[in-house]
Amino acid sequence: MKRIIVKKIQTRRSFITKLIGAGVIINLPLLNSCVAKSQKGVLGKRKEIILKTVLEFLYPSDGNGPSLEKVRTYDYFIWNIRDNYLDPEENKYLLDGLKWIDETAMEKYEKHFEELNAKEKYKLLKAIVNEGWGENYFSKVLSVIVESMFADPIYGSNPDGVVWEWYNHNPGLPRPKENNKYQTLLMRKKENVIITDMGQL
Amino acid sequence: MSSKKKEMVEINKKYDICVIGSGAGAGPVIYELSKAGYSVVVLEKGPWFRTKDFTKDEITAVRRSVYTPRLIDEPQVIEDKNSDGQWVAKSNYDTGNDFWNGNCVGGSSNFMSGYFQRLKPVDFRLLSEFGKIEGANIVDWPIVYEDMEPYYTKVEKVVGVSGKVIKHKMLEPRSTEDFPYSPLAENIVSSWIDKAGEEAGIEVIPMPRAILSKPKAKRSACVYSNYCGSYGCSSNAKGSSRVALLHDALDTGNCTIIPNAKVYNLETNSNKEIAGAWYYDVDKNMIKVEARMFVVAAQAVETSRLLLMSKSKYFPNGLSNNNGQVGKNFVFSAGGVGGGEFYLDKMSKSDRESLSIPGVFVNRTIHEFYEYKDDNTGERMKGGTIDFLFEHANAMVKAIGQKWDDYGNLEYGASYKNKIKNYFGNVKKLKFEVFADWLPTDDCFISLDEKTKDKWGDPVAKIRIGNHPHDLKVGRYLASKGEKILETMGAKNIYSGISGAPPSNLQAGGCRFGNDPQTSVLDSNCKSHEVDNLYITDGSFMPTGGSVTYTWTIYANSFRVADKLLERLKK
Numbered sequence: 001m002k003r004i005i006v007k008k009i010q011t012r013r014s015f016i017t018k019l020i021g022a023g024v025i026i027n028l029p030l031l032n033s034c035v036a037k038s039q040k041g042v043l044g045k046r047k048e049i050i051l052k053t054v055l056e057f058l059y060p061s062d063g064n065g066p067s068l069e070k071v072r073t074y075d076y077f078i079w080n081i082r083d084n085y086l087d088p089e090e091n092k093y094l095l096d097g098l099k100w101i102d103e104t105a106m107e108k109y110e111k112h113f114e115e116l117n118a119k120e121k122y123k124l125l126k127a128i129v130n131e132g133w134g135e136n137y138f139s140k141v142l143s144v145i146v147e148s149m150f151a152d153p154i155y156g157s158n159p160d161g162v163v164w165e166w167y168n169h170n171p172g173l174p175r176p177k178e179n180n181k182y183q184t185l186l187m188r189k190k191e192n193v194i195i196t197d198m199g200q201l
Numbered sequence: 202m203s204s205k206k207k208e209m210v211e212i213n214k215k216y217d218i219c220v221i222g223s224g225a226g227a228g229p230v231i232y233e234l235s236k237a238g239y240s241v242v243v244l245e246k247g248p249w250f251r252t253k254d255f256t257k258d259e260i261t262a263v264r265r266s267v268y269t270p271r272l273i274d275e276p277q278v279i280e281d282k283n284s285d286g287q288w289v290a291k292s293n294y295d296t297g298n299d300f301w302n303g304n305c306v307g308g309s310s311n312f313m314s315g316y317f318q319r320l321k322p323v324d325f326r327l328l329s330e331f332g333k334i335e336g337a338n339i340v341d342w343p344i345v346y347e348d349m350e351p352y353y354t355k356v357e358k359v360v361g362v363s364g365k366v367i368k369h370k371m372l373e374p375r376s377t378e379d380f381p382y383s384p385l386a387e388n389i390v391s392s393w394i395d396k397a398g399e400e401a402g403i404e405v406i407p408m409p410r411a412i413l414s415k416p417k418a419k420r421s422a423c424v425y426s427n428y429c430g431s432y433g434c435s436s437n438a439k440g441s442s443r444v445a446l447l448h449d450a451l452d453t454g455n456c457t458i459i460p461n462a463k464v465y466n467l468e469t470n471s472n473k474e475i476a477g478a479w480y481y482d483v484d485k486n487m488i489k490v491e492a493r494m495f496v497v498a499a500q501a502v503e504t505s506r507l508l509l510m511s512k513s514k515y516f517p518n519g520l521s522n523n524n525g526q527v528g529k530n531f532v533f534s535a536g537g538v539g540g541g542e543f544y545l546d547k548m549s550k551s552d553r554e555s556l557s558i559p560g561v562f563v564n565r566t567i568h569e570f571y572e573y574k575d576d577n578t579g580e581r582m583k584g585g586t587i588d589f590l591f592e593h594a595n596a597m598v599k600a601i602g603q604k605w606d607d608y609g610n611l612e613y614g615a616s617y618k619n620k621i622k623n624y625f626g627n628v629k630k631l632k633f634e635v636f637a638d639w640l641p642t643d644d645c646f647i648s649l650d651e652k653t654k655d656k657w658g659d660p661v662a663k664i665r666i667g668n669h670p671h672d673l674k675v676g677r678y679l680a681s682k683g684e685k686i687l688e689t690m691g692a693k694n695i696y697s698g699i700s701g702a703p704p705s706n707l708q709a710g711g712c713r714f715g716n717d718p719q720t721s722v723l724d725s726n727c728k729s730h731e732v733d734n735l736y737i738t739d740g741s742f743m744p745t746g747g748s749v750t751y752t753w754t755i756y757a758n759s760f761r762v763a764d765k766l767l768e769r770l771k772k
Contacts, residue, residue: 058613065618085265087273135611142613143601150596151260167625169596170559172257172428174435180254182261188248188305192483195306195458198448201252201419201437 042078047098049114051077054101057125058142065166068145076148076157077141085186094144097137104128154181211477211489216242216457217770219478219492221464221507224308225755226498226739228442228450232359233763235450239770242457242490243447244480246499247304249460250311252444255433259597262432268312269301277301277502278650280665290663292653300502300664300705306460307443308500309706310752314430315411315439316588317362318749319353319757321373321571322346323583327638327745331583337640337669338530340744343716343725350376352757357381360440360756361417364409364564371568382414385423385562389555390631394565394589397689403682408564408588411440411752420444425560427594462488465659467495467511467520467735474734475520481657494766498739498759501531505647505711505741506662521712521729526722528647531664532710532746533703535672536585536635539683540592541692543629556629563631565589567686570679571748584675585637585748587683592630599624631692633683635699636748637676640669647711668701709740709751726765727758738762 043051052074061067068074081091105113105124116124128134148157150169154176158164164171178184217239220227227243235241250268261267276294283289293299303309323330325342333339354376356362363382366375384407398405412429415422423438437444450456462480468489470476477489497504505528509519519527545553570584592599600621606612612620639645644667649660676699687695715721718730727742729735738759740751747754 059618060614062615062618064615065622085271087271089273129611129613138613139604139611142604142611142617146597146600146604147260147264150600152258155260164596167596167622169625170427170594171596172426172432172594173424174256176256176258176261180256181258182265182267185250185254185261185267188250188254189461190483191248191461193249193460195249195460196451196454196456198251198451201444201448 042082043095043098046102046112046114047095050098050101053113053121054098054125054138054141055145057122058138059145066162068148070159071149071163072157072159073145073148076151076155077144079156080144080147090140093137094140097141100133100137101125101128152176152181154178207484208486209489210486212491214240214491216240216490216492218242218494218496218766219244219490220496220498221478222246222308222498222500222504222739223306223447223458224303224442224498224500224739225310225752226500226759227308227496228310228446229756229759230496230498230736230738230763230766231450231456232446233760234766234770235453235456237767237770238453238455240455240457241450242492243459244462244464244478244490245306245308245458245460246463246503247306247308247460249306249458250433252433252435252437255311255435257426257428257432257435259595262312262428263595264597268303268305268433269299270304272297272299272301274656275301275661276653276655277661278653278663280663282667288665290650298705300662300708302500302706306458307441307447310441311433311439311443312431313411313439313441313706313752314590315752316566316750317356317364317409317411317753318566318586319373320346320349320747320749320754321371323572324745324747325349327583331581334640334669334671337642337671339640340713340715340720342744343714343721346373349754349757349761350374352760353753355760356753356756359760360411360445361413361420362409362411362440362753363414365407367406369404369406369568371571380409382417385410385412385414385564386425387564388558388561388591389552390591390629391563391565393690394563394631394686397686398567401685401689403567403686404569405565405567405686408566410562410564413438413440419448427560430593431595463657464499464507465510465657467497467507469511469513469515469520469732471515472733473515474732485657494734494736494770496736496738496762496766497741498737500739501708501711501741502647502662502664504737504739505531506649508712509647509649510659516731521722521731521735523731524719524722526713526720528711529643530641530710530713530744531645531647531708532639532641532743533645533666533705534707534746534748534750535637535639535668535703536676537680537697537699538632538634539680539687539695539697540630540632541684541687541690541695543631543690543692545627545629559594563589563591567682570682573678582675582678583638583748585635585679587679587686588634588636589683589686590632590634592632596625631687631690633680633687633697635676635679635683635697636750637672637679638748639672639703639746641710641713641745642667642669644668666701666703668703673699673701707746707751709743709746712737712741713744714742715744727762728765736762736766 149163223245272294364380420437464480466479511520567587650663680697712722714723
C-alpha cells in the first residue's frame with residue numbers, strides 16, 4: 001500500500017547568526033583531491049568546497065564503511081543536479097543551499113566559507129542543522145547521499161557495489177544495463193509507435 | 202519539435218471498440234473482444250515498456266518519475282482539510298502528494314504487488330447488511346456476489362492466481378475447490394505468524410497472489426527476485442494486464458495499441474453518443490479515433506477527469522454528467538499500516554538464516570474480522586482485512602527512513618552511519634496493512650481545477666480527500682488485531698498508524714454504477730445511463746470499495762462487462 005510522502009521544501013528564511021558552541025568538534029578535511037576530472041569545476045571552487053564539506057559533515061569518512069570519496073558521491077550529486085528530467089526547483093534548491101551556507105558564514109564570521117578553519121566550519125554547519133531551513137536542506141542532501149550509496153554502479157557511484165557489500169544488502173536481479181537504465185527508459189516516453197505485435201514476452 | 206505546426210488528424214478507420222487505458226480495467230475487454238474478432242484500438246497515455254525493460258533498479262522504479270508522469274508536467278490538485286476545518290487546495294507539484302500510478306502499457310498492474318482477494322457477498326449489500334451511517338452515501342450494488350463469482354474464477358485461470366483455499370469463517374462462496382496455481386514459496390516467518398494466530402485465537406489464512414508459481418504458456422514462474430511491488434516483473438510471473446491479456450489480444454491480429462496517446466476529449470454527436478476520441482501524440486498533434494463503442498479505463502481519477510473535460514452542448518457539465526454525478530463518491534481503501542521488528546542477533550543461527558532468505562513470500566492475511574461486534578455496543582460492524590508482509594527490500598527507502606530520530610530531528614554523521622548499519626544488518630521488520638471500507642461521502646470527489654493546467658494546457662484533476670470518522674474507528678480495531686499477532690510473535694517496537702491519509706494507488710468510485718439514472722453514472726452493466734456507446738471498466742464503477750485491494754474485482758468486472766459488450770455487439 002502506497003501512503004502519502006509529502007515533499008517538503010523550505011527555503012532559507014530569516015537566519016539569525018546565533019551560533020551555540022555545542023557537541024564535539026572534529027576536523028573536516030577539504031577533500032580537494034577527490035574531485036573526479038569529469039565533474040571538476042562544474043560548481044565553481046567555492047560551492048565545490050562547501051558541498052564536499054557538507055557531505056563529509058553528514059556522512060564522515062571515519063573508517064566505518066566506505067567513504068563518500070570511494071562511493072563517488074560528489075560525482076553523483078553533480079549528475080543529479082544536471083539531470084534535466086528532475087524537478088528544476090529541487091535541483092536549484094540543492095545549489096541554493098550551498099549559497100546560503102556561504103552567506104551564513106559571511107554573516108557570522110565575515111569570511112567566505114572556504115576561509116574558515118575546520119573548527120569554524122564544523123561549528124557553522126552544526127548551527128545550521130539546528131535551523132529549520134538548514135535541517136531541511138541537509139535532509140535533502142542526505143537523501144542524495146543515500147541514493148549515491150545504494151544506486152546501481154551503472155550510474156557512476158557505488159563502484160563494484162562497495163556499499164551493498166558493506167551493508168550486506170542484496171540488490172534485486174536483474175540489474176539495469178545500458179539498454180534499460182533510467183536514461184534509456186525515458187526515451188520510451190518519446191516513442192511514436194503503434195503496437196500490433198509484442199513479439200516475445 | 203515545439204516549432205513544428207501541430208496537426209489535427211482523423212484516422213481513416215472506424216474500429217469496433219476504442220479502449221482508453223490498458224491496465225486491469227481495460228485488459229479483459231481488450232482481450233475478450235479481440236479474441237471474438239472485433240477490431241480494437243487501445244489509446245494508452247503512457248509509453249510501452251517491454252519486459253526486458255523491467256529491472257530491479259531502485260533509481261528507475263522508485264526514485265524517479267519513469268513509470269509515472271513528472272508532477273511539473275502533469276500535476277494534480279489535492280484538497281485536504283486544515284486544522285481549522287477549511288478545505289485547502291494545493292498542487293501536488295508543491296507537496297509531492299502524488300496520485301499517479303503506472304502510466305504505461307498495462308498500467309499500474311505492472312507494478313502491483315498482486316495481493317489478490319475477492320470481495321465478499323456482504324460488500325455487494327453494504328446498506329442492506331449494515332444499515333445507514335450518517336454522513337455516508339452507502340448503497341447496495343446493483344449486482345450481487347453471485348453475478349461476479351464466475352469472473353473471479355476466470356481471473357484465477359486467465360490472469361493466474363496462486364494460493365491455497367482453506368475453510369475459514371469468512372470464506373466467500375467459490376465455484377472451484379482451489380486456486381489453479383499452488384502457493385508460492387514462503388519464508389519461515391509465515392509459520393511464526395500461523396503459530397501466533399493459534400496462540401492468540403486469531404484465524405490466520407494464506408494470502409493468494411496474482412503471481413505464477415509455475416509456468417503458464419509464454420510466462421515463466423516467479424523467480425523470487427525480492428523486488429515485487431513498485432517494480433515491473435522480469436519473469437512475467439506477475440499477472441499484469443500487459444503480459445496476461447494484451448499480449449494474447451495482439452496475437453489475434455485484431456488489436457492495435459497506441460502508446461503515448463493522451464486522450465483529452467470524447468467528442469459527442471447529435472445522438473448524444475461518442476463520435477470520436479481525441480488524443481495528443483508525442484508531437485502534440487491532435488488525432489481523432491472513431492469507433493462504435495468506447496470503453497474508458499484510465500484509473501479512477503483520470504477517468505472522471507476525462508469525462509468532466511469532455512464538455513459539449515449536449516453535456517455542458519461533462520460527458521455523461523447531466524445528473525452531476527461524475528466524480529462523486531470517490532473512495533480509497535481506508536486503514537493504515539503497522540509493524541514490528543525482529544533482531545537477528547537475538548535468535549538462533551538457524552532461525553536467522555531462514556528469516557534472511559531473500560525473495561520468498563510472507564503471504565498471510567486475516568479475514569476473521571471482516572465482520573465483528575463492537576466491543577461497547579455489541580453492534581454488528583463491517584470490518585476488514587489485515588495482510589502481513591516484510592518491509593520492502595528497497596535499500597534507499599530503508600536508509601532514508603532512518604534519517605529522523607524518535608523526536609523528528611535529523612540524524613546524520615557517525616550516529617546515522619551506525620544506525621543504518623545496524624538496521625540493515627540486524628533488523629527484520631514485519632509489517633501489516635489494514636484494509637477497511639472508505640465510506641463514500643460528499644467530501645470525497647473528483648472535479649477539475651480550471652486554474653492549474655497540465656503540459657498540454659488542459660485543466661487537471663482536483664481530488665478532495667475527505668474521510669468519514671467511522672473509517673478510522675474500524676481501522677483502529679483491525680490494527681489492534683495486527684498488533685496482537687506481532688506481540689504474540691515477540692516482535693519489538695510494535696507500532697501502527699491509522700489515518701485519513703489515503704493510499705493513492707487504491708482508488709475507486711467517481712462513476713458509480715446503479716439502477717437509478719439520477720444517482721449513478723453507470724447502469725449495472727457499466728454502460729453510461731446517458732451515453733449509449735460509453736462503458737467504464739476501471740474501479741470507477743464501484744459505489745463502495747469493500748475491504749480488500751481492488752485489482753481482482755476490477756479484472757473480474759471488466760471480464761463481466763466484456764461479456765455484456767459481446768452480447769450487445771452480436772445483436
